Amino acid sequence: MTRHRRALVVGIALLVSALPAALQAAVSVRLEPRQASPIPAGQRVVQTVTLANEITSYSLTYDIQETPGQTDEITSHWWIWTLDFVTLGMTEPSGANWYFQGFLNWTFDDEALHRRPAVIRVLREGGADGVVEVRWDTPKVTAVLRLALASNSDKLLVFGSYEPKVPVKESRLKLICYPTGYAQPRQRAVTTALGTARPGETVVLDPARQRWVLYEDTTPGRPGCGPAGLIVGTPEAFDEVRIPVGEYGIETHLRLKPDQRRFALGLYDFPTLPELEATRSYFRSGADAEARWLAAAAAADPGQVIPAGVMPPERRQAVVDFSRRLLERPVERWRPDPAPLAFPWARTLPGGPIRTVLFCPRYRAYETMELARRLDLRVRHLYWDSSTAISQTSSWPYAGQTGQGPLGSGAGATLAADLCSADDTELFLCAEIEAASLPGPVRNGLLERVRQGAGLVLSGRPGTVNAWPKECFAEPDAARTAAILEAFPWGDLPGFDSASAPVQAYRLGQGVVVALRLALPSYGALVPHSDAIEGRAGAVDRALALAARAALAASGRLGPARVSADAVSPAGRLTLHLEPPPEAGTTLLVRITDDLDQEHLLTTLPASGPTVLVDLPALPAGRRCWLDVVRRDAAGRALDLRSLPLPPTEPWITGVDLEPVIRRHPAATPQVPLPTGGALAVRVRLEPAAPRDGVELVGEVRDAFDRLLARATAPAAATVRLDLALPRPVTVCHRLDLRLQRGTAILASARQRFTLPMDYPFDDFTALMWSYASAAPVLQRTDRLCYDLGADMVDLCHMGGYDDARAPLPSATRTTSSAARASAAPHPPPWTLSATGSPDAMPRSRPSTPSGAPPTPPSPTSLRP
Numbered sequence: 001m002t003r004h005r006r007a008l009v010v011g012i013a014l015l016v017s018a019l020p021a022a023l024q025a026a027v028s029v030r031l032e033p034r035q036a037s038p039i040p041a042g043q044r045v046v047q048t049v050t051l052a053n054e055i056t057s058y059s060l061t062y063d064i065q066e067t068p069g070q071t072d073e074i075t076s077h078w079w080i081w082t083l084d085f086v087t088l089g090m091t092e093p094s095g096a097n098w099y100f101q102g103f104l105n106w107t108f109d110d111e112a113l114h115r116r117p118a119v120i121r122v123l124r125e126g127g128a129d130g131v132v133e134v135r136w137d138t139p140k141v142t143a144v145l146r147l148a149l150a151s152n153s154d155k156l157l158v159f160g161s162y163e164p165k166v167p168v169k170e171s172r173l174k175l176i177c178y179p180t181g182y183a184q185p186r187q188r189a190v191t192t193a194l195g196t197a198r199p200g201e202t203v204v205l206d207p208a209r210q211r212w213v214l215y216e217d218t219t220p221g222r223p224g225c226g227p228a229g230l231i232v233g234t235p236e237a238f239d240e241v242r243i244p245v246g247e248y249g250i251e252t253h254l255r256l257k258p259d260q261r262r263f264a265l266g267l268y269d270f271p272t273l274p275e276l277e278a279t280r281s282y283f284r285s286g287a288d289a290e291a292r293w294l295a296a297a298a299a300a301d302p303g304q305v306i307p308a309g310v311m312p313p314e315r316r317q318a319v320v321d322f323s324r325r326l327l328e329r330p331v332e333r334w335r336p337d338p339a340p341l342a343f344p345w346a347r348t349l350p351g352g353p354i355r356t357v358l359f360c361p362r363y364r365a366y367e368t369m370e371l372a373r374r375l376d377l378r379v380r381h382l383y384w385d386s387s388t389a390i391s392q393t394s395s396w397p398y399a400g401q402t403g404q405g406p407l408g409s410g411a412g413a414t415l416a417a418d419l420c421s422a423d424d425t426e427l428f429l430c431a432e433i434e435a436a437s438l439p440g441p442v443r444n445g446l447l448e449r450v451r452q453g454a455g456l457v458l459s460g461r462p463g464t465v466n467a468w469p470k471e472c473f474a475e476p477d478a479a480r481t482a483a484i485l486e487a488f489p490w491g492d493l494p495g496f497d498s499a500s501a502p503v504q505a506y507r508l509g510q511g512v513v514v515a516l517r518l519a520l521p522s523y524g525a526l527v528p529h530s531d532a533i534e535g536r537a538g539a540v541d542r543a544l545a546l547a548a549r550a551a552l553a554a555s556g557r558l559g560p561a562r563v564s565a566d567a568v569s570p571a572g573r574l575t576l577h578l579e580p581p582p583e584a585g586t587t588l589l590v591r592i593t594d595d596l597d598q599e600h601l602l603t604t605l606p607a608s609g610p611t612v613l614v615d616l617p618a619l620p621a622g623r624r625c626w627l628d629v630v631r632r633d634a635a636g637r638a639l640d641l642r643s644l645p646l647p648p649t650e651p652w653i654t655g656v657d658l659e660p661v662i663r664r665h666p667a668a669t670p671q672v673p674l675p676t677g678g679a680l681a682v683r684v685r686l687e688p689a690a691p692r693d694g695v696e697l698v699g700e701v702r703d704a705f706d707r708l709l710a711r712a713t714a715p716a717a718a719t720v721r722l723d724l725a726l727p728r729p730v731t732v733c734h735r736l737d738l739r740l741q742r743g744t745a746i747l748a749s750a751r752q753r754f755t756l757p758m759d760y761p762f763d764d765f766t767a768l769m770w771s772y773a774s775a776a777p778v779l780q781r782t783d784r785l786c787y788d789l790g791a792d793m794v795d796l797c798h799m800g801g802y803d804d805a806r807a808p809l810p811s812a813t814r815t816t817s818s819a820a821r822a823s824a825a826p827h828p829p830p831w832t833l834s835a836t837g838s839p840d841a842m843p844r845s846r847p848s849t850p851s852g853a854p855p856t857p858p859s860p861t862s863l864r865p
Contacts, residue, residue: 226274585634
């Protein structure tokens with residue numbers, strides 16, 4: 001058994017005394033919908049239920065096969081079904097201790113329940129306890145298992161009962177476990193209050209003295225999941241409890257007395273604290289008391305809430321100590337890059353940071369950290385393992401190699417409940433989190449805090465956002481929506497749908513809900529997916545600033561300050577209007593950038609009155625430009641932030657031809673066939689109205705790491721020829737930047753990308769990494785980190801399915817410049833194709849970073865485990 005099974009579940013790094021009483025009973029239940037998939041004989045149906053509390057969590061999966069026309073009989077593909085076991089297995093917290101295929105067999109004379117379909121439903125979804133019912137209605141009996149979890153307990157409680165429809169002479173139960181795991185060598189053992197039995201021996205419980213059992217493997221130093229355990233809450237219900245100690249799986253046989261139709265058991269599986277003697281000591285000190293507590297719960301009315309468990313304080317403290325260490329792991333950190341931005345938007349706010357609770361999948365956290373570089377936030381967070389689960393074993397496939405595994409549903413649920421109970425929270429940010437993944441009490445607590453006045457930002461794909469409770473969207477707030485959107489030209493930003501507003505605000509009680517419905521990439525949280533490359537850094541920056549404005553609106557921090565602009569005057573001046581009139585010391589931070597991410601202005605202007613004049617620099621013809629402005633008070637705190645589009649102009653550079661060149665397709669990036677370097681001739685055509693006097697054309701060739709390889713200049717004319725001497729290439733991707741300049745003023749600019757083949761043998765690399773040909777910010781960063789750590793090659797995957805209608809992405813240099821910026825080490829030029837790709841769809845190359853960005857230290861949450 002791999003170590004990630006051991007690393008599952010338990011505990012919370014909060015001392016019990018620090019938790020509100022309601023949260024100490026934060027039990028939650030989640031029943032997944034039935035998942036049906038076709039098979040030759042009919043359909044396979046899988047359904048999972050998870051019960052979690054502040055200490056532990058248990059997941060059970062029911063896995064059957066249904067045949068058309070047979071409603072009262074089922075089969076299963078699991079081999080345990082052939083042994084008459086119901087295929088209801090314990091899949092969490094480990095798959096071995098109580099077998100994941102199925103751990104229970106229940107028979108009535110010659111009738112076994114494994115052939116009969118069960119119906120699973122939630123009786124109590126959480127709070128002080130959680131209860132799930134599993135019911136079989138057969139021609140012979142109605143049999144019921146109530147699976148329950150109580151607070152302050154690490155046992156899954158099993159309350160069984162049946163009502164015969166015909167006479168039943170005998171009812172038997174059989175349980176099976178594989179204690180600690182499956183690997184050899186194995187030294188199985190069974191320990192009770194009276195001692196330890198070895199393989200070949202049989203334990204018959206004395207109900208007066210043996211109310212608990214530990215199923216163990218005593219191999220010295222054995223890795224695995226720790227012991228399994230059993231508590232008998234109703235010994236009077238059984239004629240016999242017999243345990244033949246096997247060498248592999250261990251079965252427990254329980255025979256009900258003829259006059260008994262009810263029983264209660266407690267199952268234990270706690271892989272995160274597997275130490276053998278410590279577990280024995282824990283059971284010796286407290287398991288008898290737990291058996292009596294379980295008996296009392298079994299005797300009570302089934303509708304009555306199960307009282308809190310009786311876990312000994314020292315065991316509880318051991319769980320707390322373990323959990324504290326778990327939550328201090330690097331993978332649980334949320335840590336924005338401390339380097340300040342030259343244009344920090346709302347990094348400092350009046351009133352101090354927005355007190356924020358963040359819920360997001362850990363592999364989507366990077367953009368939330370980037371948001372905190374642009375917005376003053378004080379964040380407490382909890383990572384989800386996926387959009388659908390706080391804790392999910394399948395999200396940690398390398399836990400056996402790294403020793404890092406899930407936090408655990410129980411620990412996560414309690415921490416989430418604690419975060420949602422804080423009275424000082426101004427804002428909840430749920431980024432690509434499905435509402436159903438929040439335990440019921442947690443979700444209810446969060447929404448109640450919003451009704452009381454907190455803000456809630458829901459960011460994610462439309463399907464994820466829209467699945468939140470309808471009350472979140474019942475009362476649209478048109479004025480607040482307009483106040484967010486009017487500050488940004490969102491329709492011009494790559495990835496945003498210009499026909500559909502990405503942000504909508506709603507009222508919920510005294511609070512505000514703001515929904516950002518975005519087409520997110522796999523690792524995104526606040527920035528929509530886009531195939532764009534040019535201007536992508538600026539687009540990401542503005543998308544995050546738009547999210548910052550949404551958060552300000554949701555938290556009630558969006559003040560009345562407003563900056564608007566007149567049209568640009570013929571003299572090249574822009575008049576900005578400030579409402580209300582500024583107080584003394586007010587300034588404007590102003591920036592102008594274009595769609596190639598070239599910065600043309602960054603300055604601070606005093607605002608001594610209601611209007612401020614901005615003298616615009618000469619902006620390059622043919623480029624789309626934006627003016628970003630932040631209104632700040634005398635202390636430098638942001639009062640308003642917005643982005644204003646500047647009017648575009650017609651291009652002056654109208655044509656660019658390369659020689660030599662190979663064009664395999666009109667939409668493809670051209671290839672310059674100079675594998676060892678050589679002369680590149682560039683012919684540039686200028687628009688007749690382009691200025692000529694004192695103007696020169698500058699051409700520069702750079703590789704994918706922005707290294708200048710060649711430069712040439714010539715006086716402006718109708719057609720200009722530049723001759724560039726290219727060195728032997730060390731990357732595939734290159735770009736030619738052209739500028740019309742008068743002195744240092746850039747009058748027009750254009751960019752042409754091209755590839756260079758390389759004469760290089762590719763038989764010396766030992767591994768080929770995969771990345772994505774996407775401009776997602778976190779991928780650009782992590783690809784660069786991989787390069788800085790020594791990765792030599794990256795193969796861009798998911799490159800198929802493009803055609804002429806989506807031609808910009810298949811061009812080789814656009815994809816590799818976005819996802820894999822070349823390095824000093826050569827890499828192969830051949831294209832890797834999918835079934836629907838084009839012949840020049842994908843060169844392999846080295847990892848990337850945004851143009852000009854320096855290497856940055858790794859963030860533990862920027863990489864998905």
